[in-house]
Amino acid sequence: MLSLIGKRLMFAIPSLIGVVIVTFLLTRALPGDPAAYFAGPSADKQAIEEIRKKLGLDKPLIEQFLRYTADLAKGDFGNSLTTGQPVATELRNRLPASAELTLLGLLVSVMIAIPLGILAATRPGSWIDHLCRVTTTAGVSLPVFFTGLVLVYVFYFRLGWSPAPLGRLDVFASTPPNVTGFYLIDSLIARDWEAFRSAFNQLILPTATLAIFSLAPIARMTRASMLAILSSDFVRTARASGLSPRAVIVTYAFRNAMLPVITTLSMTFSFLLGANVLVEKVFAWPGIGSYAVEALISSDFAPVQGFVLTMAVMYVLINLIIDILYGVIDPRVRLEG
Amino acid sequence: MKRRDFLKTATGAAAGAMVSGPAIFSSAKADARSETLLIVSESGPNNLDIHGVGTNVPGYEVSWNCYDRLIGHEMKAGPGGVPYYDRDKFKPELAEDMTISDMSATFKLRKNAKFHDGTPVTAKDVKWSLDRSVSVGGFPTFQMSAGSLKKPEQFVIVDDHTVRVDFATKDRLTIPDLAVIVPCVINSELVKKNATEKDPWGLEYTKMQTAGGGAYKVTKWTAGTEVILERNDDWVSGPMPKIKRVIWRMVPQAGNRRALLERGDADMSYELPYKDFQEIKANGKLDVVSLPFSNGIQYIGMNVTKPPFDNPKVRQAVAYALPYQKIVDAVLFGLANPMYGASADKPTEVAWPQPHKYNTDMAKAKALLAEAGYPNGFETTISFDLGFAVVNEPLCVLVQESLGQIGIKTTINKIPGANWRTELNKKEMPLYTNVFSGWLDYPEYFFYWCYHGDNSVFNTMSYKSPEMDKRINGARTAAATGDKAAYDADVKGFVDLAFTDVPRIPLYQPYVNVAMQKNISGYQYWFHRRLDYRALVKA
Structure with missing residues (x-):
């Protein structure tokens, strides 16, 4: 098993190298001149040249690339110009924020989508099937920022039930000591109930927004794959043998229907992690999505490269975990290099 | 030059019912809240030092409030009675006295002025800071040259508490240029200690923390998320500011900034769409100050x-x-x-x-x-x-x-x-x-x-x-x-x-355009169009 994991990771190396080269070239090919952008509102040509020299952008491309890879090997992702911080630190601080939100959103959505999908599949044409269809259609067709804004408008602005959409914690609450970077977990470790409550309250609306959006693919996939499995021979045999409907559905059918659902989950997760920029913007969430987009807008090379690289690594890891999960769920699937 | 308590004119508008905070604040927090100003804006600083490479405009606001300059401007009544900086009248800030002669200006520093770490402010610091602004290149150097301030030789230490600025040419803009954000006075010993051979002016150090002696100091800065500033209780270069703590949060969504204001959670915001300002003005729950950009x-x-x-x-x-x-x-x-x-x-x-x-x-x-x-x-x-x-x-x-x-x-x-x-x-x-x-x-x-x-x-x-x-x-x-x-x-x-x-x-x-709660007063218009926390009051 371990050697197989090692082998899989080895295969990921060439693709990571490819990612490094491509992002480097792509960011350089972007229109816009970071030196002019950062030279400030009233810089003349000479001031811009001075900035360019300081940023090392006057050097030939190959030299810039070599320096970049050398820094990368030391774990140095460079400095962001827009926020002024080292990219590695920034990603380390922001990744947990995005991950906490995304995982929680996914968890909520799984808890609703899977039972919904199963129920819809077992009673096709019933009201629950229609409910499933309506929610999933609504979920995919409502853009996340719209759902987010509506939720903020109703629950914060109109009703006042939800705290101000000001990021991960209430403005006056103090951050729990950093252990995992997940505020819910960190505040529990520190036994800081106030921080926990604050972090939890702040999470409710963005989590709901993400859950509504990711409900659709998971519920649809559960329903479709359950329908296929339920009409297969072994389910008919199980039913004919007089097993209880519960045993048939949960033990036999669902376990077999899990594989495509897991695949969808992994795709939804990686998609959400990078693409919940809009949710982050609406809720002033200090995540990596908004970080990368802001960097892109201001031609800030280092964070964009760092972000793409991090995402590539995440994809490799998620795929690996999914492959391992396949093996656990269905012993027929072998983890092969 | 005469010093004026410009707060007096500014607080004239202070009135209005206290806007109650939402229920989520406990009573201890409510106290903290009454002395804290919560500002929401679209973007935050990328560098706390205006001399830095590519410091953005929000960064200027930090510099303005955390560093002192030799001189500042007096206020006058602007359009609609809002305090507006007076282009032609200067008031002492770190300098307690300014004498202008034909080809130079002499500044006497306050003897009791200290930096945030307790080091006294001396002429050495002033010279070093001005040298830095004309030497680091990029925007600060460029701005200094607009007032014919180009060479370190123009800044002369007369004694421990006296600095002379020699004019390169006769230029009406030299004195005003000493009152802009760039010629701020930096704690030279502290920065020199943290400078490196590659970075002789310590730009990397001041980028992340403030090393000045201004009315506020940055106690926490999470780039792209928030800046927290605390008042410097030992500040002597002007009347003691009323706001103890400033929390400046970045809220990218304009609609949410407006919601935060209207719910009474945020105290001040700018950078809203014109339509929002117009509507906020019309419904009268908040104060909106609209002033023309100078020049x-x-x-x-x-x-x-x-x-x-x-x-x-x-x-x-x-x-x-x-x-x-x-x-x-x-x-x-x-x-x-x-x-x-x-x-x-x-x-x-x-x-x-x-x-x-x-x-x-x-x-x-x-x-x-x-x-x-x-x-x-x-x-x-x-x-x-x-x-x-x-x-x-x-x-x-x-x-x-x-x-x-x-x-x-x-x-x-x-x-x-x-x-x-x-x-x-x-x-x-x-x-x-x-x-x-x-x-x-x-x-x-x-x-x-x-x-x-x-x-x-x-x-x-x-x-x-x-x-x-x-x-x-x-x-x-x-x-x-x-x-x-x-x-x-x-x-x-x-x-x-x-x-x-x-x-x-x-x-x-x-x-x-700046929108604020009715209990906030003391807004001043400055040429840089950012907020001056020193004059703000929360009733």
Whole structure:
């Protein structure tokens, strides 16, 4: 098993190298001149040249690339110009924020989508099937920022039930000591109930927004794959043998229907992690999505490269975990290099 | 020089019911809240030091509040009674006294002034800081040179608490330039300790923390998320500020910033869309301050080096074809000063900005265009900066529609914010809209950057006219020597020329809009248009 994991990771190396080269070239090919952008509102040509020299952008491309890879090997992702911080630190601080939100959103959505999908599949044409269809259609067709804004408008602005959409914690609450970077977990470790409550309250609306959006693919996939499995021979045999409907559905059918659902989950997760920029913007969430987009807008090379690289690594890891999960769920699937 | 308690005038407006916070605050927090100012804005600083490489505009706000300068400006009553910085009156800040002689200015420092870490402020620190601002290059050095402050030799230590600034040439802008954000006084020993061989001015150190002696210090900064500033209780360079703590949060979504204000959670915000300000103003729950940018104008520029805009008749035709009033009404919701449509017999004033005499007059525009040899119009592109799309996009659509009526077909070219400066520098865009505003509020300053044949970045039209240059240079010399008659004649001369040649067409003077809770008072307008926390009061 371990050697197989090692082998899989080895295969990921060439693709990571490819990612490094491509992002480097792509960011350089972007229109816009970071030196002019950062030279400030009233810089003349000479001031811009001075900035360019300081940023090392006057050097030939190959030299810039070599320096970049050398820094990368030391774990140095460079400095962001827009926020002024080292990219590695920034990603380390922001990744947990995005991950906490995304995982929680996914968890909520799984808890609703899977039972919904199963129920819809077992009673096709019933009201629950229609409910499933309506929610999933609504979920995919409502853009996340719209759902987010509506939720903020109703629950914060109109009703006042939800705290101000000001990021991960209430403005006056103090951050729990950093252990995992997940505020819910960190505040529990520190036994800081106030921080926990604050972090939890702040999470409710963005989590709901993400859950509504990711409900659709998971519920649809559960329903479709359950329908296929339920009409297969072994389910008919199980039913004919007089097993209880519960045993048939949960033990036999669902376990077999899990594989495509897991695949969808992994795709939804990686998609959400990078693409919940809009949710982050609406809720002033200090995540990596908004970080990368802001960097892109201001031609800030280092964070964009760092972000793409991090995402590539995440994809490799998620795929690996999914492959391992396949093996656990269905012993027929072998983890092969 | 006399010191005035400028807070007195500022607090006059303090009134209004206390807006209750939401239930989520416990009582202990409510106390903290009454001494804390919560500001929400779209973007935050990228560097806490204005001398840094590429420090953005929010960074200026930190520098302004956390560092002292030798001198500052007095306040005067501005439009609507709002305190507005007085261009011509200086007040001591770190210096308790300023003596200006013919070719130098001498500053006596406060003897009891200390930096945040307790080190006394000495002339050595002042010299080092001023040396730094003229030596680091980039924007700070450039800004200093605008006041003819170019060499470290100009800053002389007289004794421990006295500094002399020698003038390189006679320049009216030298003293005002010492009151802008750039010449701030830095704790030189602290920064030197943290400087490296590669970074002799310690820019890396001051980027992440404030090393000054100003009224506030940054206690926490999470880039892109929040800045927390605490009051420096040992501050002596002015009356003790009332706000103990400032929490400045970045909220990218404009709608949410407005919701936060209207719910009473946030105390102040700027950078809202004009429509929001208009509505907030109308419903009266919050205070909105709208003041014109000092020395700032949004304009339509034309590249005069290439046809068809090399022909003054074409430019005049465009000036007669612009939908001025529609732009002010529909794009800015009336929150702007018109810079057009002065009556025909109005004499030119010795002031800037001032309105020109063009008005929307399609018949005249068509006639001029025909006279210029384009009876059927022509095709061109109009470009704008997407970074300010809220204003620029509808503005350009209106211009496009209007120019279409005289046969000028325009394609709109949207340029991303990062790319805008590069494009401006190339000076190739035929037609575009842009805004320029100068920190120093003098006509000749504006014209030097925007119309002079030295062709700075802001002479975006590449306009060159010997007569114009003569007038601008004349006004600068006259201002330095105090020759008022010559100065007035030259200013009137260059304004008139700018209006007859119209390489750029002024549209309006934009407003800076700040929305705040009714219990917040003491807002002051500064040339840099950022907040001065020192004067703010929360009732």
